[in-house]
Amino acid sequence: MRPTDYDVVVIGGGPAGLSAALNLVRARLRVLVLDSNRPRHAATLFAHGFLTRDNISPLDLRRLGREDVTAYENGEVQFARVEAVTRVSGGFRIIASGVRGAPDRDVHAQRVVVATGLAEILPDIGNARAFYGTALHSCLECDGWEKSGEPLVLVGETDDLAWHAWRALQWTDDLTVLTNGVARVTDAEEAALAEVGVCVDRTPVTEVTGAHGVMTGLAMSDGRTLAFSKGFMRPTWRARLEFLTELGAVRDEEGLLIVDPRGRASVAGLYAAGDITPPGPQQIAVAAGAGVVVSATITHDLALERRG
Numbered sequence: 439m440r441p442t443d444y445d446v447v448v449i450g451g452g453p454a455g456l457s458a459a460l461n462l463v464r465a466r467l468r469v470l471v472l473d474s475n476r477p478r479h480a481a482t483l484f485a486h487g488f489l490t491r492d493n494i495s496p497l498d499l500r501r502l503g504r505e506d507v508t509a510y511e512n513g514e515v516q517f518a519r520v521e522a523v524t525r526v527s528g529g530f531r532i533i534a535s536g537v538r539g540a541p542d543r544d545v546h547a548q549r550v551v552v553a554t555g556l557a558e559i560l561p562d563i564g565n566a567r568a569f570y571g572t573a574l575h576s577c578l579e580c581d582g583w584e585k586s587g588e589p590l591v592l593v594g595e596t597d598d599l600a601w602h603a604w605r606a607l608q609w610t611d612d613l614t615v616l617t618n619g620v621a622r623v624t625d626a627e628e629a630a631l632a633e634v635g636v637c638v639d640r641t642p643v644t645e646v647t648g649a650h651g652v653m654t655g656l657a658m659s660d661g662r663t664l665a666f667s668k669g670f671m672r673p674t675w676r677a678r679l680e681f682l683t684e685l686g687a688v689r690d691e692e693g694l695l696i697v698d699p700r701g702r703a704s705v706a707g708l709y710a711a712g713d714i715t716p717p718g719p720q721q722i723a724v725a726a727g728a729g730v731v732v733s734a735t736i737t738h739d740l741a742l743e744r745r746g
């Protein structure tokens with residue numbers, strides 16, 4: 439094998455990609471993980487709900503994952519952004535630009551696993567990102583416990599906002615819903631929420647007030663400031679898969695990479711795991727589990743090839 443030849447290149451070094459890579463190296467395959475190191479959960483200080491790692495820093499989790507993979511001599515992880523994946527004889531060519539001083543890469547692999555996660559688009563409130571991951575989170579299951587029983591605000595611009603209000607009531611019974619003047623909450627939904635004490639406010643939000651990640655409230659366009667120290671935002675997401683354009687893998691209406699139940703994409707030799715596959719954003723354990731499934735699928739497909 440040439441130094442630039444790999445059995446599998448994994449694109450993305452989050453829970454899905456690293457979990458796939460760990461199991462692939464343990465199957466004696468030569469594996470390269472290329473990771474641009476811009477995870478969606480980098481905004482938050484603590485990750486919750488992952489068995490044996492509750493409260494771990496997401497960055498520590500990824501570092502430990504990289505160490506697990508590179509503990510095997512056939513496992514390599516490099517910080518690089520993949521720019522293009524093309525079909526070549528015997529597999530794929532992968533071109534990546536090194537990040538944080540790492541070299542560019544131009545490699546070949548028989549198989550490719552896409553585990554690039556998603557990019558988040560927060561509601562259009564000037565400085566919301568400064569409070570994201572500290573006072574404001576997006577995943578109720580991940581960060582609801584830490585806000586339990588407190589007055590919470592839920593801000594979003596999507597038309598499923600009322601449904602997320604019903605979900606948020608698992609963690610508080612003092613909830614205010616802000617549509618930022620965008621989300622569509624029907625009169626019937628508003629009336630049903632009002633019956634359980636949830637107020638829906640359709641005024642646009644100007645900015646989050648507070649400093650250094652400590653939120654004191656939300657300034658509204660009508661001059662009011664609503665006092666809240668904690669809450670949730672409902673972001674939307676974008677799948678960044680420009681590097682796959684030439685392969686033409688089938689994606690759904692949200693741009694997510696469609697895979698079969700074993701993680702196979704529509705292009706032979708291409709697999710995917712984690713948030714980049716339908717239904718989109720979930721949790722660390724789900725992404726890691728999907729990586730394990732893809733790894734087992736690859737060894738299964740290799741056995742089929744071997745048997746002929």
Ligand SMILES: Cc1cc2nc3c(=O)[nH]c(=O)nc-3n(C[C@H](O)[C@H](O)[C@H](O)COP(=O)(O)OP(=O)(O)OC[C@H]3O[C@@H](n4cnc5c(N)ncnc54)[C@H](O)[C@@H]3O)c2cc1C
Pocket residue numbers: 449450451452453454455472473474475476477478479480481482484485486487488518519520521553554555556558570571575576577580581678681711712713714719720721722723725
């Ligand atoms: C603020 C926040 C808090 C969260 N808290 C929790 C929590 O407490 N508990 C929990 O279970 N879940 C939590 N989640 C959800 C969890 O982080 C995700 O479900 C999980 O990280 C998805 O894993 P993934 O491997 O699919 O993608 P990601 O973790 O997003 O990793 C994808 C990786 O691919 C890389 N990448 C993207 N494009 C390229 C490219 N072209 N070339 C190379 N690399 C690329 C990215 O830089 C990134 O490192 C949280 C999410 C957010 C946003």
